[in-house]
Structure formats: structure tokens, C-alpha cells
Amino acid sequence: xxxxxxxIPQQSEIAQRLPGADFHDCYTMDTQPNxxxxxxxxxxxxxxxxxxxxxxMALRNRIVKLFGLKDLGLLSAIDxxxxxxxxxxxxxxxxxxxxxxxxxxxxxxxxxxxxxxxLSVCKTPHQVSVSTVVHIHNALGRIYMFxxxxxxxxxxxxxxxxxxxx
Numbered sequence: 001x002x003x004x005x006x007x008i009p010q011q012s013e014i015a016q017r018l019p020g021a022d023f024h025d026c027y028t029m030d031t032q033p034n035x036x037x038x039x040x041x042x043x044x045x046x047x048x049x050x051x052x053x054x055x056x057m058a059l060r061n062r063i064v065k066l067f068g069l070k071d072l073g074l075l076s077a078i079d080x081x082x083x084x085x086x087x088x089x090x091x092x093x094x095x096x097x098x099x100x101x102x103x104x105x106x107x108x109x110x111x112x113x114x115x116x117x118x119l120s121v122c123k124t125p126h127q128v129s130v131s132t133v134v135h136i137h138n139a140l141g142r143i144y145m146f147x148x149x150x151x152x153x154x155x156x157x158x159x160x161x162x163x164x165x166x
Contacts, residue, residue, distance in 0.1 A: 003027045003157040008131045013100050014107055014120035022115075023134040023145055027156050033125050038106040039098075040084040041128060042121045045163040046094055049076040053155050057095075060148075067140065070112050075159070114141035130156055 008015050008026045018024060036044070054074045061071040072095040089098050096108030099118060109118035120131040132152065136142055 001029050001031075001161065003029045003160050006129065008120075008133075009122055009124075009129050012120055012122045012129070012131065013102075013105050014118060014122070014131045014133055017107075017118055017133045020135060021133045022136040022141075023149060024132060025153065025156070026129055026131040027160060028127050028129045029160050030126055031123075031128050036123075037084055037103045038121045038123050039087060039093075039101060041123060042106055042108065043078055043084055043093070045121070045159060046076055046078050047080060048159075048162050049074070050158055050162050053159060056151060056155070064144075069114060069140075069144075070110070072110065114138055114144055128160070130160060132156070 004027065006026050006028045008018065008024060054076055057072070057074050061073070065071055075095055078094040087093060087098060087101070089101050091098050093108060096110050096119065098106060099109045100107035100120075104124070105120055105122040107118050107120045109116065111117070115137055116135045118133045120129070120133075122129045122131065134145060136145060
């Protein structure tokens with residue numbers, strides 16, 4: 001299936017986090033109707049993360065440690081035995097913490113001294129949108145995003161496409 005770069009859905013909760021953002025994007029994919037919640041969708045997408053994305057994350061983690069930033073782990077590092085219903089706001093899900101949770105949308109995020117990133121999976125009956133909003137805190141964050149933004153624009157669509165259930 002095809003992912004399309006779009007604007008962040010107006011009705012989404014993540015749209016409320018756009019003011020002052022230094023970076024944001026959104027990718028949408030048409031889907032077949034299903035009963036998966038937004039969090040269930042995220043868990044399944046994360047579990048099917050392409051190998052090259054995990055390798056890129058491992059490299060990122062080694063490099064950023066040199067600058068005193070967090071080693072986030074791998075995008076696919078989720079507990080496959082833990083059902084989506086066991087998660088609540090504040091829980092860690094792989095590299096992120098849940099910041100907002102509803103059936104239609106989950107916002108996951110992390111913050112460090114250089115920036116705050118939030119990622120949304122927002123579902124409608126026939127589409128899934130993955131939006132990212134970044135607020136940069138300092139020069140290190142600007143340098144970081146200079147390198148990360150181009151990779152991010154490849155990682156999100158590739159990860160969505162790999163999830164064949166979408």
C-alpha cells in the first residue's frame with residue numbers, strides 16, 4: 001500500500017501540539033476497516049519494524065551517547081505478550097511513553113535535553129495517519145534534527161508499508 005505525506009488531521013489530538021513546533025509531518029495510508037485500536041495498530045507496526053530501521057536506531061543510540069543523550073533502544077523493543085488493554089497513559093511502550101490514549105488515537109513521546117518528540121497514530125475507518133511533532137530546546141536539538149529529519153522521512157513510510165495488515 002502507498003503512504004502519502006499529508007497535513008496533520010485537524011480532528012486529532014496531536015494537532016493541538018503543533019503551536020511552536022520546529023518540525024512536524026504526517027503520513028497517511030488507506031486501510032481496510034478493522035477493529036484494532038490506535039494503540040494496537042502502533043504495537044503491530046512497531047513489531048514489524050524493518051531490520052534496517054532497527055540497525056539505524058542502534059547506530060543513532062551509539063552516536064548520541066557521545067553527546068550525553070538517551071539511548072532509546074529499538075523501535076521494535078516492545079513486550080509482545082503485553083496486550084494493548086494493559087497499557088495506560090504514562091506507560092513506556094518501546095522507545096516512547098504514552099502521552100494520550102483513546103480508541104482512535106495514541107500519542108507517544110519522549111523528551112531529552114535537546115528536544116521533545118511526540119508521535120501520533122490516528123485511525124479513521126479507512127485510514128491510518130502517523131504524525132510527528134518536535135519541539136527543539138537548544139542548538140544540540142537543531143543539529144540533531146538536521147541529521148534525523150531526512151532519515152525520519154524514510155523511516156515512517158517504510159515502517160507503515162511493512163505492516164501488511166494496514
